Amino acid sequence: MELLKASDLVKRFGNTNAVKGINFHIEEGRCVSLLGPNGAGKTTTLKMLSGLLEPTSGSIDFKGEKAKDLRQFIGYLPQYPAFYNWMSGKEFLVFAGQLAKLNRKEAEKRSEELLERVGLTNAQKRKIGGYSGGMKQRLGLAQALIHRPKLLILDEPVSALDPLGRREVLDMMREIKEETTILFSTHVLHDAEEISDDILIMHAGEIAISGSLGSVMEEYRQPILQIEFESQAADWLKSIASYSFVSEVNIQGNKTSIVLKDMVNGKQILLKDIVDRNLPIRKFEISQTTLEDLFMKVVKA
């Protein structure tokens, strides 16, 4: 079922168009990732959906009805969650719960549940001012979930975390995914690939690609050849661009990925070349383009 639909959403700040008329919808129960480089308009889009920012034009429908104030149904974790540092973790959760129209008892109960869940039970009585970045992120996640929102919106939930914190938050998201719909933005493509069902790629205020992760990957997947050299082989790599079956060569240090139109013949010819020229290779691998390649292609286009 369609949970949320955005139609022709536009946001203008002065003369710049941050979001230029985007259309998309989110199915209930899915985990959707919103990808895009910095400045693509991800945060602006998320803020409009959460009701923090009025769209310049366009509409947002929630469960098939034109939305007025969605905040009751949405849990939002901003990129840099801020708290009252003089409150303790539990106090803040109870406060947030009461603001979301829970009564005091419910808010207390729910806070305890969530503190347990995000692993802050031992720190619940400490002042938030003394929390680490990872703890604040987890507290932010807890406050977003306090009123059992229909849609959980997370803005770059893992970008600012160390590998351990990132893993913790991702695992939590995987659990939460079972209960509610999630929309999260990220530029860590690996995370998107790992947990999302659907993806939206934004670039320069527009949606470039959308669809389920599987179908997008299927559609844009290309066979590539990855070659790793022991030393640089720039001359040869330049020369192969003239082969008709090579469509793209990306060089990153000693590693090269080559997009081929004809894998069967192409790999033979290239391999033969390497042998003839006695090039020092470490790895010669046939694989598929990843989300990252797709992303780079969209962003550079």
Added chain:
Amino acid sequence: MIQWIVLYRKEMTEMARNYKILWIPIVFILLGVMQPVSSYYMPEILDNFGGLPEGTILDMPTPTGEEVLMQVISNYGMLGVLILVLSAMGVVSAERQSGVAGMVMIKPVPYSSYILSKWAGLLTITLISLFIGYVASWYYTSLLIETVAFERIFQSVVIYSIWLVFVVTLTLFFSTIMKGNGSVAFVTIFVVFAISTVTSILGKYMTWSPAKMTEHTGQVLLSGELDSSFLLAFITTIAIIIVVLISSIQIFKQKELLE
């Protein structure tokens, strides 16, 4: 409504935890008590520190209790206003700057509840400070100089509180529309003193001005009677407060939170 109470309770807890609820009333008490004490001991103070030539005859009339309390009011008008504005300048702007205002507003909280809870918090601390400070001043005045009728005290403090409420409402307004705490304080104080100065210079044409509250306070203290122009000033002041509050709410709605 429930959210309003939650937010107001949060304001009060915050003021208790950062001791504002203690030190602002203490400042008002000190300002209030210093005046009768220094008036009473003025001849001794001059004698000890004045370095007056031998044989100077000091013949200072002791001020009446009403005059002392008017001095107290005038101290509140300067230092009291300064303290209140400085303590209230970040009321919205600091929360916007840190982003926590956004964290509150992503919950289904009406924009009016947020602003009005702030306003109620400021009113509470302002009125508590003014009343306690003024009562302390009255107590010391009656101890050292003479007793002023409680009725006059009560009336004057109520009238004066309208002026201070006007001042903190302005602070809230500027704190909503501007971001830097310093500029909030500067602009508020500038506006407040501009209103006071213009009112005292063009008094005849400014009978409606909120700053007239200070004069009416003095009037009530000295004569026990209200001037007929009080009603006009009262109505315009309340009207301005309401308009400023409504605009604060509307402007707050337009502001981008969580940048």
